[in-house]
Amino acid sequence: MHTDKFFMNCAYKEAIKAYNKDEVPIGAVIVLNDKIIARAHNLKENLKNATAHAEILVINKASKKLNNWFLKDCIMYVTLEPCPMCAGAIIQSRIKKVIYGAKSYQDGAIESTLKMFEIKGFNHYPISQYYDKNENCSKIISNYFKSKR
Amino acid sequence: MHTDKFFMNCAYKEAIKAYNKDEVPIGAVIVLNDKIIARAHNLKENLKNATAHAEILVINKASKKLNNWFLKDCIMYVTLEPCPMCAGAIIQSRIKKVIYGAKSYQDGAIESTLKMFEIKGFNHYPISQYYDKNENCSKIISNYFKSKR
Numbered sequence: 001m002h003t004d005k006f007f008m009n010c011a012y013k014e015a016i017k018a019y020n021k022d023e024v025p026i027g028a029v030i031v032l033n034d035k036i037i038a039r040a041h042n043l044k045e046n047l048k049n050a051t052a053h054a055e056i057l058v059i060n061k062a063s064k065k066l067n068n069w070f071l072k073d074c075i076m077y078v079t080l081e082p083c084p085m086c087a088g089a090i091i092q093s094r095i096k097k098v099i100y101g102a103k104s105y106q107d108g109a110i111e112s113t114l115k116m117f118e119i120k121g122f123n124h125y126p127i128s129q130y131y132d133k134n135e136n137c138s139k140i141i142s143n144y145f146k147s148k149r
Numbered sequence: 150m151h152t153d154k155f156f157m158n159c160a161y162k163e164a165i166k167a168y169n170k171d172e173v174p175i176g177a178v179i180v181l182n183d184k185i186i187a188r189a190h191n192l193k194e195n196l197k198n199a200t201a202h203a204e205i206l207v208i209n210k211a212s213k214k215l216n217n218w219f220l221k222d223c224i225m226y227v228t229l230e231p232c233p234m235c236a237g238a239i240i241q242s243r244i245k246k247v248i249y250g251a252k253s254y255q256d257g258a259i260e261s262t263l264k265m266f267e268i269k270g271f272n273h274y275p276i277s278q279y280y281d282k283n284e285n286c287s288k289i290i291s292n293y294f295k296s297k298r
Contacts, residue, residue: 050218050242051205059200069199084265085237088258092234093199106270109237113270114263116233121255121262 001034004077008101008134011077014041014054015140021046025140028054028078030062030071030095037074038062054078055086059093071095079137081108081130087116090126097127101137150183153226157250157283160226163190163203164289170195174289177203177227179211179220179244186223187211203227204235208242220244228286230257230279236265239275246276250286 007029014027018041027041040057044050055078063069071093079101082090087109090098100110109116110128117128156178163176167190175191189206193199204227212218220242228250231239236258239247249259258265259277266277 044218048216048218049209049212050220051200051208051212051238052218053241056200056205060198063198063200067197069193069197069201071199083237083241084258085234085241088232088234088237089200092202092232106272109233114265114268116263119263123255 002031004099004131005133007031007036007075007077008079008099008131008137010036010039011079011101012134012136012140014039015079015137018042018054019140019144025144026054026078026080028058028076030058031075031077032062032066032071032073037065051085053083053086055082056089059089059095063093069093075099077101077131079134080104080141081110081112083107084109084114084116091116091122091124094124095126097129099129099131101131101134102141103130103138151180153248153280154282156180156185156224156226157228157248157280157286159185159188160228160250161283161285161289163188164228164286167191167203168289168293174293175203175227175229177207177225179207180224180226181211181215181220181222186214200234202232202235204231205238208238208244212242218242224248226250226280228283229253229290230259230261232256233258233263233265240265240271240273243273244275246278248278248280250280250283251290252279252287 038061168174187210
């Protein structure tokens, strides 16, 4: 069995790809049965599409791979706490668990600005976990914004 | 100038297309300067992708059309109150205003289950409006679910 450390590092490698394309560096992977079935990174500027966050793109890829919108038993590792759009997409695609490597104080929708997975009435409740052992996940974002000033 | 009635009927025509493809019948259009620049309908089952809601697809199309993720001054007409994912996508793409033709008591994120556009700290606040004069928007959804029983 691979560890959270291993998979979060794979998500981080995706964030590096985004950084090298001059995107806010966020990466994600989706894991099923201990294997990565999809990898993606933020491509909002390159694709000129505000929905092209790492999480949406990795859900698209995983759905294609499984030929199913229902991402049963899948775990998402993502370097930053998902925004409301992405937290909503995680609910929609029935992802079992989300593990994120940094908190997003601006628009994090798991714990920072709202707790979307605690709102009553939805038909799916993903498990969520803040993984605080990979500081690179937040550092790469700070470095990106520093380089922009 | 076209009316809300006109544009909501265009969104409803998209919902009919979804119905005819055996999808939950939801349709959307995006309007800029009184012209429709994108039309889409829910394709979740056909595309086997939980993110393929009418709103996400119509944002994708409008972004392509304008060659820009920033959908400045755009208005979305959608037959059903957006879910959290789609309300988040509306914020991300900076859509100016959303007009919806029916309320979604299950997971509407504008007024029914949460009020996403009132949460403090986000960097964009779309105007939203419930347009209650096209009953077909909700009727087609009820009819769809009745046909499934």
